[in-house]
Amino acid sequence: MAGTIVEVAGFLGTTAGALQAFLQAKEVFLDPLKVRPLVNVEEIRDALNEAIRVSGSIRMDFEDEVEKSKTRVPSRIYMEWLHRVMEIEGQVRDVIAQSNEKKWFWFISGRQDFREDMKKMHEKVIQLCQESKEIRDKMLVDRAPERVVKRKGPDISKYEALRKPLEEILECLKRPKVKVIGIHGTVGIGKTTVMLNLNNHDRVAQMFDIVIWLPVSKEGSKENLGREHLQLSIAQRLKLTIAGTSNANDVAVRIATELKRKKYLLLLDDVKTYPDFDEIGIPLSNNGSKVVLTTRLSHVSRNKMVNKVIKVAYLLEHEAWTMFRDVLGREELIKDVKIGPVAWQVCRECRGVPLLIEKVANTFRLKHDESLWSDGLNSWRMWPSQECKGMREMYELLRFCYNDLGDDRYKICFLYGALYPEDSDINKDSLLECWGAEDLLGYRNDARKVRVMTGDLILTHLMNVSLLEEGKSDYYVTMDKFIRQVALYILEENPECDHLVETNKELSKPPDEETWRKKRRISLGDNKLDELPQSPNCSTLSTLFLQKNLGLTTIPPAFFKRMRKLRVLDFSHTGITSLPSSLSVLTILKVLHLNNCEQLVELPSHIMKLVQLESLDIHGSGITYIPPHIDKLIFLKRLWVSLGNGNDTTDVSFNYDMISKLSGLEELVIEVISPQQWNEVVEHIMKEVAKLQKFKRLKVCISNRIIDVIEVAPMTVRIRVPEARILLSYIRRTWWKEVRRIGAFRIFIGCENSEYNQNPEFVRYEKYFKYCNGADSKTPILEVLKEAEAFELVNHKDIKQLSDFGTANMDRIRGCLIEGCDAIEAIMDTVGSELLPNLEQLFMKDLPMLKSIWKEGPLQPGSLCKLTTVVISSCRTLVKIFPPGAIQQLHEIQYLTIEKCNEVEEIIPKADAGVILPKLEELTLLGMKKLRSICANESLEWPSLEKLKIFECRGLCKLPFKKGNVANLRRIEVEGKWWGALQNQEDKKELEKLCNFGMTQQCSSMKKRRSEQAFEN
Template sequence: MNPITAVSTVVSAAAAVVQAVSQAKTVFWGSHLSKLVLTDNAEDNARIINDAFAVLLSHVKDSNKMESSETCKEWISQVKDFAAEYDKRSKESSFWSPSSSDYIEQRRNMLEKIKKLMQKKYEMMVDSSPERVVKSSRVPDISRFRTLQEPLEQTLVLLEHDKIKSICIHGTVGIGKTTIMRNLNNHEQVAKKFDIVIWLKVSKEESEENLSREHLQQDIVQRLKLNIGDTSNAREVAKKISMELEHKRYLLLLDDVKDCLDLSEIGIPESNNCSKIVLTTRVLDDCSEMVDREIKVKCLSRVEAWQMFQDVLRQTELIEDKKTKQIAEQLCKDCGGLPLVIEKVANTFKWKAKDDLWVDGLNSWRGWVKRECQGIRELYELLKQFCYDNLDDDQCKNCFLYGALYPEDTDINKNDLLECWEANNLLFDGNSATNGNSILDYLHKLSILEEGKSMDHVKMDKFIRQVAVYVTEDYPEHRHLVKASKALKQSPDVKFWGEMNRISLGDNKLDQLPDSPDCPTLSTLFLQKNLCLERIPDLFFKNMKKLGVLDLSHTGLILLPPSISSLDSLKILYLVDCKNLRNLPSDIDGLKQLETLDIRGNAFNNIPLQIEKLSCLRRLRVSFTKSGNESVHLNYDIISKLPKLEELIIDVNSVEELPNEMVDNIIKEVATLQQFKSLKICLSKKVAVVLEVKSSRSLHICSPETAFALYLTTNSSWRDAISAFEFYIGCQNSEVSQFPKFLKYDKYIKYCNGASSSFPFPEALAKADALELVNHKDIKQLSDFGVASMNMVQGCLIERCDAIETIVGDSAVLPKVEHLFLKNLPKLESIWKGPGLTKLTTLVLISCQMLVKIFPAGVIQQLHEVQYLKIDKCQKIEEIIAESDAVRNLNVLPKLKELILLDMPKLRSVCAIESLEWGSLEKIEILKCPILLKLPFNKDNAAKLETIEAEQEWWEKLQWQNDEVKERLQKLCTLSS
């Protein structure tokens, strides 16, 4: 290279440095300083020095704006001194004259000074640049706990997906979400993939949005080591953050997100350079709009929990003793698989060196309310923060605390809970039912309430319940006395009763109560499940003027005391399964406010005559038992004398059926009531129900046909007002819809255990938009019920109908069906024989053993709307889409988004033609399909595919068109062992 070319190269390098620093503010001097050398050409030397000096001055300008450290100020001062010298020397003509004797030496010294100042600046900037990853210290090793390791591995896989930008890890408090995130933050794969990892703890005490945004911005500024000077304007700070991250590949970790965040307001830029966001939350719905994928964290298995307990204990010799080990195992079991609780409890007990201390500790632990138990106070406070302090408002908090009144591990009936909330004035909204259900949903989403034994029940975890008990001790306005499930034989000292707002003594062995406790503020009294309680003192209720809820269910009561008539504030009286109670007191006029009376499961054989005096009664639930030659007298004429009655449940036990005349008379009575909403007659084989849906009069009925017809014709205002209904026909003990929760229908019929080709209520079926057919004995195809009768059905579920051979025969039934679920149909040979279901969006097939072909020839061409296809345990199916159909049209199922194939031993092909288009497919899941060895994808035909879920062993056996296709799809995989 000749000297001129060499000089040009150096000058270009210097110019590149000037541009890079001034525009992108990125330090390149570390690699370019050594390239700046002088030549024999005076003009080139002048240009090199001037360009280098210009770069130096540009850094001074930037430093004045962005940095204020003492080191930086000192450097700026040194540059200014040098600049003065440079300015003075540059004005001397001899400085630039090659004839000067020390020309080369002067130029070399000047350039060296510039290089030293730039080197110092470079070192300052390198020292102040943020680390790629700030590793969390003392991160628990979760590699041995599959329940925690699996969400971590799933997250790492999803981070490799180019199209997935945000991931949510969710689960209840204390389940290990933050621990998983810390392991993610420290993972080597993360450090290699991203330029910078930013961890933000989102939840703070500040409730206002602007304060929350401010603290997040401050954390980011600190993490990025940005100098924002005196800037306090959030938009300006966001702009600086965005500029800093715009060209970086970042991973943003947001821990404990409670609301949907607008990250652009904070300064997080939209990125197309593989930047990612991972967040944790307790409630997925709160931030669902922010994420592309979600991963749920589950509780540890019993084996994992015990392993973790021992790990924290670290002193295995403590539990070598058989007795101590049994206590430790019981403690661990009581922790419910929550790592947070396991850690706290194990740490509390590991200092107990003797087995008797372990026994005492177990008793204290199970008492919980003894908060002086060392180490437990902190756990209480932590759970209190999540379960109480962070609830939306006082209404939700009060409803949560009310749950502590129910005995531990009790299934709580949702309707009962809502009624009690309402009676205690905890539901402030005008529409109490709607408001109450929204609070139930909210508490369920937070995992404060769990699903109970059925969809009609909820449960409260023992720890969460004890937190509620704990909270009430610190809030005098609640004042709860909770001694449920304590095996008490004597009630608490009467001196404590008078201070309480609510008392719960349920599920004990009480056989007597105080004579006349003075309880001026008592609003709820739970005495249920005290089977030994046969009598209550006559004056027991005399001084309970504010009592609103009284539960005496499942007791041995023979009579109610006279003082019950003094409860003029009582709104709810539960007397369920008091099997020795044969009647109500003759004088119940005093129950002026009573709204709910439940006397099911008692020894009544009629509706007590006294009930007609309860003018405010809204809900009446009664049952009758026929014994010997006694006859059942319903006294149904009482019904029309209750003007505010909304709900009537009549449960007739040990009676095969009521005379149609009696059912007809009941319906006549309720038809005269203007506020009536719900009738339910429960027989051994039949159920009749009418209920309210969406605040409009609606029907939910299964009764003799004559009764239904009579009901429709008795009151024209009722008939005309019916805009929604639910029919359960022959569905004793199965009054639950099996449709997925996201499918809501206004006009719904469930028909069980039928044996006739004539549908019981064709008039209703003709209007229904949803039909469930379960365990029908005879029909071979759906059109046996009549074509016109199903023209409005949009959702159809057919299960355990042993005779059915096809769904749609030669006649066009279900023309509007969108969602079709077929389960356990042993003789089903085809879905279609005639016209296809052109509006179908969902098709689910489970355990249809005789089905060979899903789509008959030509039918698939009509299915333009199908988005979800699931096939499970269909043993004879060999291919999903026939080759002949694919040849005719490469764009079949154009809107299919999700394909799930499970447990099909003979499935050999999804589609034999690999050029088939999958224009909308986003997810495919394949499990237990051992001879399916090829996927119908090439490098171009499934551009929107984001997720493949499968087994690792199966994936490794797949045959590929080429390595390019395999590598592309490998990035989308979530593989299980």
Template sequence: MLCARRDDIVAEANKNKTKEVSKKCQYWISRVIQIEEEVRELEAKYKKENRKGKKILGRRSCSKLSKSMAKKCDKLHNLWLEGKFETEVLVEKLLEPVRTMNAPKIEDRLVLHWAIKEILDLLRDRNIRRIGLWGMPGIGKTNIMKSLNDNKDIAKMFDIVICVKVSKNWSIKILQDAITQRLKLNVEGITSPDEIAWRISKELECKRYLLLLDEVWDILDLHEIGIPDNENDSKVVLATSYRDICFDMETDEQIKLKCLSEAEAYKMFKEKVGRNMNLPSIEPIAKLVAKECAGLPLLIDRVARAFRKKDNFELWSAGLRSLRRWPSIEVQGMDESIEFLKFCYEDLNCDDRKFCFLYSALYPEDFEIYIDYLLECWRAEGFIHDATKFRVAREEGHKILLDLINVSLLERSDRMNYVRMNKVLRNMALHISSKSNNFKVLVRTPQEQQQPPDEVEWQHANRISLMDNKLSLLPEMPNCKNLSTLLLQRNWDLTLINDSFFRLMQNLRVLDLQGTGIASLPSSISCLKCLRALYLNSCVNLIKLPINIRGLMHLEVLDIQNTGINYLPIEIGCFTQLKCLRMSLSNFGMGQSRGVEFCRNVLSKLSLLEELRIDVGPNNQRWEEALKAIIEEVANLTHLTSLSICFPSVDCLALFISTSHSWKDDCSTFQFSVGHHDSTKYQILDYFEYQMRRCLKFVNGEGVHPAISEVLAEIDAFELINHKGASKLSDFDIKSINRMRGCLIEGCNEIETIVDGDSLHFSSLPESAFKCLEVMYINNVPKLASIWEGPVHAGSLAQLNTLTLCKCPSLKMIFSNGMIAQLSKLQNLKVKECLEIEEIIMESENKGLEPDVLPSLKTLVLLDLPKVRSIWINDSIKWSSLKKIEISMCQLLKKLPFNIENAINLECIEVQRSWWHALEWKEEAIEERLRSICIFK
């Protein structure tokens, strides 16, 4: 009976998953188990004695056994009485550290798996309290939060993990209810949010907690909810569609979640569809269906559900056609997902921002849109108000663009200064436009368009995009009174536009003919009285502007770069409202003898000009005299805020900076090239994720000219190429290089060192150098022996992030005495083809090196270093941030500076297999640990 009572209690506890047996009852059960074993032993003893027979057993033995039985019976009886518990046998379970959520597997989805790994790394950093995860709706943020909740490493890191879905209709009460339930706090009868917040805070103040907040649509005051900032390394991770929420909630780090790759999306789609993927010939269609989902897990899931029901090839083909025809027809899965995504669009706080988003759908799917061009179109369309100055309008445009990016409606491209629109969001924008009365958009992709739209389509559209097609003909005179934007760029076969084509487009504001085959503009161009932006760049057959183009009195942007125009058209001087001009002198004077006179008194008439870009042909020096005349006029432009130009000589630069005041304006931007060179491209800019406002490229120069030093004092990026007459960069005056953030030195045969520390004294005080420098790239400098000579003063190189040394055959020392201590932010080090280097960190220059040097170094690349013998003499450095190493053609390097405990975040070692097998190891365990992350080339 006692055992049956115990079994009943255990069965009841197992049935109720939210409760467990009380401590008192657990103790009673343990005693029952113990006495059950004692009774079995006693019973076994009795049976054994009984088999011997009573004669052998004897009275004394029987009496002893009987007494034991009597005692055991009393004990059992007492336990039975104790088992009639007056209080509850079952009580609420203790607070479990993790309440699992059965997260979906994401190991095969590299983007999501990467995001989790990044978050885990940040959670291990004691200096980081709050982490923001953001990205467009449906991209997989919720799956990541569930995976974090269930992660085994996180269960070891925290006393408790609290996962709360905030949702759009959140309130303090809803969030507090969710948290108190998770903490099993009894707040029954308490109505004051402050009192509940106090109780939550008290419960968490001694715990190391992780709070996961999913679907955050608005700013939350965590203190108001009751979440304390304790000193126990507690953390908060929030997931949102809005980047601004990450900033407003003071996250220390933000992680942008990208869409799945095409391969990952297809794999997920196959898993969701299931057995129908085995249908004959279905794979090619399935890949196209998955591609239509644009890497959005939410949409992949919804569309896969629909295709699970399609059990033959014909149904799959029809389903693909429907997806491609959306939004003209309803498609199961797509409509549901779009409604979900529209939240971000509807949350935009004004119509102009909505118009800017819809305008971006004029460009083909996955098209990289140049930001400056997009902002110019927005301004020309009138979406940017209250900004008479072009610079102010561009700044306001950047704010709008950032808003669209921050709410995940646009995303930055991998190319700097470009954005793109996700395919699904573009479809959503086209769908919204189709229902609008004043934003009717007509877009034809290359797959759809061989002929221009019909008459009715021209008549009803507000904005038309026919770019990147094979149009060779346009209608004679379409009725387009409502048309404000016409995009025809890169229709290479379009060689002729009918003279009357623009006659009924009097409201047109943006006209883009870039890259078309036209040789002239039609006479009806003069009808475009409202035109604000005209793009003719890369029209290589266009050799002149028509006289009647002077009628474009409101034109603000004109781009005639890389056309066949080989002179400065005098007609440009008539555009008195022009704010932005881009032109080329690449063909100047070719095929004619008119020469310089066309440059006189044209630009000087553009009194409102704010932005000017003049490209030159590196192999055509005929432009020199013309450019000198142009520079004289440009120097007198008083509203100029952005200038990109090439100066033939330093003297020409000196003349300009002595006569022009606009370039010194703190708000101005410029890109100056000095000297003859092969390319106008700035290589150093490829290293930055943001745009540099002020750049100087000095090519084939000699000595140290005051004009160069003066400009250097104002620049962010500097390229010194093929220079003579300077043995070190600090010859240009150290004060003048302390603002620069990027520096490239290439082909300078006389440079021996970059900075001489002994010369850095002003007013008897030592001066730091390169205070702001983030990237230094040194290539093909044959006499370079060191980067720094002499003392390194505090603050020097404090921001250096990337250091690349290539083809420096005399270089023996990278880090001179005291230099390495300043490099707390160095993340990337690459050394290539430096034939004399024997040690990456020289022992003689870095004695007594602290273990925590180079705390931010993430990547180390060593290529073709035939004499290098060591990275560092031993394994004393922590290498706390190191993630990747690449080593190739370093045959004398026999040891790596690692042990079991350091370089704990190392993820990848890319080496040659034969070199790896020749390495020497202090312990085999180190080699085993590192071999697992090797990639053999």
């Protein structure tokens, strides 16, 4: 038992004093039969008190760990242990309280039963501490699947043709006998849109334990996706681990077992043949679970297993017109006497099909005059044939949007996107690299920067006209499956088609070698290929996609021998183990993707022969370092590599020094498996890329999340680093002086999320700096702070006043926000030179120790002379807003907001007189419990005040305003009850004409939060 105590104390990292107390107490408590008779209650009490302190430390450590975890939740074992710990803590507190109340009595009598009670408690505490070692490993379990995963979808509330089917489905979900519901309609009619709204509906989330969305369509086939594919998607949604389970029947049993415990809603999108639910593992039980499927095929909707079929109709004419105008987003065009009627005709040509309306309206949105609209309408009317029906008609109509692109570069870039397998999330940067490598951007010999800028313009335009759409994140795009079919249809129209696209077909054997001949681009991705032709004759081949063929392990030795014009090669997500020597003939290859080839552990030396290579992606492969030979690739611009792999989360030796040898490198993306490596990795890499003259972008990928660390654009640089010293090591090695002189920057240190400013108002400032979670006023940030126009200090741990950074270092600051800094007592020290002479906006939020904005004393001339906006929120110990005399110098303030500062009793000191705040336009006071007065001096003038807002300031019984001193007041927002209780208010009836009574949304939220806190307490 003595060993147990030592282990527990060591396990927790307890203090030396706590450990010593345990060791001194061990003889007393380890064996109740050997307790020394002379030990008194007071000594037992002290030792028990120390023991419970240690157990409390364990509990708090565990609670911190649980709170930090965002992906896992507390286990039942841990919750039971926590309950017992908290229970014994309560018992010990009661016993110790008793011993303190009766100290002398117990000391003299030494009651045996009381000592026994405390010894038993001590044994329980020791036992709980001992259990904690086992609990730690079982403390967190994987979070249960979300009940509903919300999906992006358009709002259909304006369109009865879409809203009505949704309401019908919701009613059917209540009926016990209806298990399978079919949504039927033609292509683009809105079936998927209806089901997206069903998925996101609040009533659905209340009715089912889990909602599973499952796309089941299969490209170019009358069949659904394969059984294994569907099972894998369902297993991932249920968070079932099926790795290593090769038998589909076993997987079906696993899925069925899990779903039988739940009331589920299965949403199947684009069904082409009625599924065998038993084969997949879907139990059609009687517990209220439902299946809803969409299909355009009548034989699916007529299947006897479908209990209810709901047909989606075309939009009514007025609904179609509403949708067209909403998508167009340019009401001035509709109001134009010439364009308006043409727009109406264009909308009618869409025949009430939502998909067509969206695509066509986006296309016409960019046309600025009547002739372009008329030409576009006439051109469109020439496409569809009256005999065309169904899919073919839809393809012809959608093709109009393609034809309207005009510029051949835009068209060919759009068609290139169809090479990617259906429903692919296409990395934007990789797509731009492929376009550039294929010379699709029209700048074969121009600088890469020009090509990338052109590619960005084309990509943006294709997204604007909805031919490409936003993917799973900002870094990806995707192509709607119908739009992709249009692209493939256009490619096939050419009798001399030079593209071969066979994706998602579950091919196990490649097309014969003759089929490969004279092809310009070949895409065989997302199949089950396990072999390739020995040496196909591909003398004109420029792009080859073979990604997502996991069974492909070997590349024939002479495979590349007759592909000398190849520019883009994608072998990602394959099982290849090596690259053949024939790779060396690809001397004009520019893009090589080998990412997620886990069996590929090295690049051969003949990779040096790829002298024109610009982009290399090996992340997620078996290569966990930078291959040393690639320093010979002098044109290499983009590199994506992993540090470690999925089977190795330990620290590894990474050859960072190779980075600075890649003289032409412009972009580096590095994947880090362990988040703990983040600081070290960024520090090492930034030291190396700082030596590269052409470097533009650094990204770090952690757990599929991409973090932009460095991004250099024309005249702008964006940097995000975890610690200040890392930034310093970078800027001292680079072109910081040049950026400081002419450029804009946005720099984030220690920020959890750098994508947003804490204050959106600061967007307008070109030089923006945000510093989070710092712990030292002597931090090496001053070189940046000296140049910044906007500064946000968030969650700093120990700085006591902003001026600790040095007032001279903040002379250029125009916007400043300070939030969550627990130690700050004042914003500025008034001693010395002028303070913040250019500051325009000051925001102070959640500063629990803030006593004053600046220390007592007059402001130096020029201090805060441009300050227009002051917002103070949740500063619980702040008593004085403006020290006496200081407010006279703040003559530029236009907006003043103070909320939830509970100790403030007066806004403007009584000593101040005359005209103050002459430019104040808006005054807002919210949730001020002790506020008694805005200003005791009723002779003050408020010449510019236009808006007054006061809520939840019940102690404020009188206002210093009357009609004569607020001549420009236009609006008063207050609670009606509070206004009625105002005392001796002159001109109250006159002012009441300006009142708008009621609770603001903000105050309602405040009340709601207080109610929730009261309930929790």
